[in-house]
Amino acid sequence: LKESLLFNTLESFNQCSPNLESLFISINNTDNKIPITIGVLYRPPSGDEHIFISELNVILQKLPLNNVYLCGDLNIDLLKRSQNRLEDILYSNGFAPLISIATHHKPGCTPSCIDNIFTNSTDCVTYSGVC
DSSP states (O other): OOTTSEEEEOGGGOEEOSSOEEEEEEEEOSSSSSOEEEEEEEOOTTSOHHHHHHHHHHHHHHSOSSSEEEEEEOOOOTTSGGGHHHHHHHHHTTOEESOOSOOBOOTTSOOBOOEEEEESOGGGOOOOOOO
């Protein structure tokens, strides 16, 4: 994190379980009086997907109503229609994905969208994509 940024670690949202690893910070933005909350999420492939979604839902319900950005490797392919449970809890908590194309390309495997960025402030996003 850039040294000139003023930030706080949000310990109450940080978690390390067999199903979800998370780290959250709040950046005090001098241009905008509302802090920016950034969360990094990881779901180990060996973790239980249903427990992950339940644990994530608990966190989502406690986050601020705007200026939150979540990013990470969830190991849940959002390109598969069977993965609606994750999308359901994200949308029901006001979050939308910023990436809707494949983010993971491995030779011999079907491309997938397992890495993503979600926000509850889409009006503040001017561009998103995959490099």
